[in-house]
Amino acid sequence: QVQLVESGGGLVQAGGSLRLSCAASGISYGFHAMGWYRQAPGKQRDLVALISGGSTNYADSVKGRFTISRDNAKNVKNTVYLQMNSLKPEDTAVYYCRFVRYATDYWGRGTQVTVSS
Numbered sequence: 418q419v420q421l422v423e424s425g426g427g428l429v430q431a432g433g434s435l436r437l438s439c440a441a442s443g444i445s446y447g448f449h450a451m452g453w454y455r456q457a458p459g460k461q462r463d464l465v466a467l468i469s470g471g472s473t474n475y476a477d478s479v480k481g482r483f484t485i486s487r488d489n490a491k492n493v494k495n496t497v498y499l500q501m502n503s504l505k506p507e508d509t510a511v512y513y514c515r516f517v518r519y520a521t522d523y524w525g526r527g528t529q530v531t532v533s534s
Contacts, residue, residue, distance in 0.1 A: 419443040426528030434502045439514030441495040450517040451497040455510035504532045
């Protein structure tokens with residue numbers, strides 16, 4: 418069974434940086450798309466960044482500040498990263514990773530990111 422585990426969240430001051438990681442256990446290849454989503458209290462879960470094949474997409478609010486990337490080791494392609502720079506208080510949320518493999522969605526349990534002003 419595939420499980421996703423996020424790490425790297427925490428508390429940071431505005432203007433700081435964090436790097437989130439999400440690793441899948443159980444399967445090491447075959448993920449067609451990997452993405453990061455976030456959900457602030459009282460709000461819906463929104464897409465932050467997505468990587469699929471050689472393409473990336475970002476929410477307008479994070480363009481130029483966040484970068485999504487994935488492992489490209491020969492036989493292990495099961496980790497995605499989100500480098501977050503110039504963090505703002507409005508980036509505070511629980512961040513979730515999502516992998517898609519053969520039309521099946523897998524979600525992590527989330528990691529808290531808190532940006533203080």
